[in-house]
């Protein structure tokens with residue numbers, strides 16, 4: 001029987017069906033952990049709520065927008081700034097957070113007047129920003145405030161502004177994933193088709209499910225622009241509100257994070273006939289295949305191949321350097337949703353790491369199925385873990401590193417398991433060829449940091465050996481390597497810049513002549 005029962009959860013027997021160990025030759029379909037169900041009472045979840053999923057994950061990366069929560073300030077604070085989805089407009093959406101700050105009296109007497117005065121005050125405080133998203137919370141949903149009516153009232157009074165309303169209170173689903181779905185469909189229903197964009201290329205895409213964590217979107221857009229592709233909109237990292245209103249004019253939806261944004265792609269196909277193509281920006285091989293697929297779709301695969309050849313030649317020697325030093329290291333891959341299957345196989349194939357466990361907080365069974373199929377035998381896969389299960393798993397598996405969010409990450413640090421933030425990164429961007437090597441460098445730095453040895457010393461004792469100098473990372477990582485590998489002229493450490501984005505933001509691209517008659521206004 002492949003189901004795994006955590007000792008700490010024997011008092012919650014329903015948890016057993018949420019964890020499996022991938023055994024040799026076992027039938028995956030009969031052993032898939034349950035997923036995307038309400039958290040079992042008694043198990044303390046690490047999930048976020050549906051409001052958080054709508055606002056924090058998908059809404060707020062839109063850059064030229066006042067994002068206002070209609071609810072208690074605590075909801076707003078919980079969804080502010082912990083994810084580094086930067087933007088090229090000086091990070092406006094990260095710098096400020098807005099809330100109507102509902103109190104008990106508003107719950108009793110209603111908060112619509114409060115909301116309207118907050119909307120007006122926010123537009124007055126930032127006169128250059130003419131776009132707003134308003135997010136419902138549990139409190140404003142329970143008392144029945146009509147956010148759409150208030151937004152319309154303001155738009156009637158101020159024709160220069162445009163407001164989007166997202167009705168996704170915390171209780172609108174078992175996890176943040178419920179909010180992803182709600183905001184996808186709300187955006188499509190309210191805003192897509194209300195703005196006509198300028199078309200400047202024969203090849204026009206929406207880049208969907210990409211949130212520009214530490215610049216990922218800007219790195220990927222660089223490849224698209226080098227291929228002569230117009231990125232009409234990005235849903236939503238570094239994305240502009242009005243560009244996203246024009247999504248209906250794209251020729252292709254290029255989908256990165258299917259878990260959070262496949263809904264809008266599927267509906268754009270139904271309503272506007274725009275096909276969906278799933279891609280992956282992480283790892284040399286998956287990224288190369290992705291650009292090739294897009295190139296094939298438009299008949300410009302030669303442009304994709306030229307980028308693949310150039311980038312691979314530039315960065316492969318550096319990936320190889322890290323691969324030699326990471327081979328066989330054990331990793332717990334515990335991100336939120338789709339990274340478990342974006343990363344599981346490619347961490348193994350390209351960095352030599354062994355993925356000993358995958359988990360997901362808000363993924364669905366399909367995410368688990370893909371993730372498990374890409375793991376090695378013996379991997380522990382579990383859904384919606386509680387903190388004690390995470391600890392028990394780390395004690396059992398003894399990973400060399402854990403890739404996860406900050407809550408389990410901080411727990412891991414306490415038991416001296418190195419942790420990298422799989423949600424907001426440590427030193428991203430991690431997409432692109434350079435980004436993938438930067439990620440390998442971050443993993444290497446985490447695993448071989450001399451601090452772990454020092455942290456094990458009991459400094460209250462006098463008998464600490466003081467004669468030995470501190471060991472460096474390279475001393476630790478290269479101790480068991482052959483001289484041939486150590487001195488290889490074909491491999492080198494990461495040579496990328498700390499800030500690779502400044503150059504991208506000022507870059508100009510070759511003009512590809514349009515085959516169609518003229519640019520369409």
Ligand code: SF4
Nearest residue numbers: 049051075137138170
């Ligand atoms: S569950 Fe409700 S009250 Fe809690 S953060 Fe989410 S919206 Fe706010």
